[in-house]
Amino acid sequence: MSHAHPKLHNAMWPGLVGKGDEPGLEPPIGLQQMLDFTTAAEVDGQKFDGIDCFLLNPHTDPNSSDDELRKVADEIQSRGLAIGSIVAPVWPGTVGDSAMGDETARSKFVESIRLACRAAKVFNEHGVRKYGVIRIDSAEFGVEKWREDPVANTRRIADTFREAAKVAADYGERLAAEGEICWAGMHSWQDMLNLLEEVGMPETLGFQADLAHTYLFLMGYNAPEYALLQDGYSEQEFYEAYGQMVSKLRPWTIDLHIAQNDGEVFGAGSHDKTGKHCQADDPRGKLDIVRCASYWLEGAADRGIQHICWDGCMFPNQVLETPSTWNNILETMIQVRQAHGWD
Structure with a gap:
């Protein structure tokens, strides 16, 4: 069955995440090339509807002028693509800093949200963007420091998120916090839920679910006390646990990444110890993507x-440069929409 919604987007950040100039890393893939990969993909006459944007150099400078942002918008729109969600540059070493840090760091975090919202406003007024959220995380790599005082550190992150959400609300935007095992205070389904409830602004700050990352929530990789599955689980056990987890987080979910996970933990560069995305048709994939997407x-x-939006970070450049990679991804996204879409 053909449905108009949800629109199908491709993420731009796989060209940057885990790439760089450090020894052992592959070079970044520019925005133009990522757009080329996206527009070239086609399955039975259907193509991607848009992209989700990474507000970070060398793709899109978060300090760009309005005119520079409009040029980016022109380029994307000229390819028949829309912009959906925007990843804010929240991390140390970019515009932002740790949401769990000192007053200066937390102020920088909030400023990164202001810049992302300003870019979103330019894209909205241009007409290339009509939907989507601003994606954030705690920008605190690893959970060791958080574990020194989980209650106080969760409260500190929540206080920062609350200030960021006030900025977003002023712009008419919503923030979506991405649960992932590498982000302190967001590294398990229960800790993610605790943080969302502590912020307490569901109209402005919600959850971004990623199929690959939330799979590792089930296994309790960084929070064994909240594991809902053990190795060797049956199919019935999997879906019982999956339904339990999603029932807690789905009411907060305002953005969804379609992805596959092979059960491994992986990382590259500064983006380390995170859930390993794998290709949509990878035989080692743990997820029935279409069925799992239905829950969210x-x-x-x-x-x-x-x-x-499809999310597949830290693939080798050769994989990203292979046309069949994107056709397989698009085909999977179409299957999700056909099974669970709406008009």
Whole structure:
């Protein structure tokens, strides 16, 4: 069955995450080339509807002028693509800093949200962006420091998120916090839920679910006390646990990344010890992508979700440069929409 929604987007950050000039890393892939990969993909006459944007050099400078941002918008729109969600540059070494840090660091975090919202405003007024959220995380790599005082550190992150959410609300934007095992205070399904509830602004700050990362939530990789599955689980055990986890986080979910996970933990460069994305058709993949997506997409339109985005970070450049990679991804995304979409 053909559905108009959710719109199908491709992420731009796989060209940058885990890439760089450090020894052992592959060079970044520029925005133009990532757009080329996206527009070239086609399955039975269907193509990607848009992209989710990474507000970071060398793709899009977060300090760009309005005119420079409009040029980016022109380039994307000229390819028949829309912009959906925008990743804010929240991390140390970029515009932002740790949401769990000192007053200066937390102020920088909030400033990074202001810049992301300003870019979103330019894209909205241009017309290339009509939906989507601003994606954030705690910008605190690893959970060791957080574990020194989980209650106080979660409260500190929540206080920062709350100030950031006030900025977003002023711009008419919503923030989506990405749960992932490498981000302090967001490294398990229960800790993620605790943080969302501590912020307490569901109209402005919600959850961004990623199929690959939330799989590792089930296994309790960085929080064994919250593991819902053990190795050797049956299919029935998997879906019982999956339903339990999603039932807690779905009411908060305002952005969804379609992805595959092979159960490994992987990282590269500064983005280390995180869930390993793998290709959509990887035989080692742990997920029935279409079935798992259905859990998160239940009631999605009522939560304001208008698109879904493929996320596949830290693939080798050779994989990203292979056309069949993107056709396989697009085919999977189409299957998700056909099974669970709406008009």
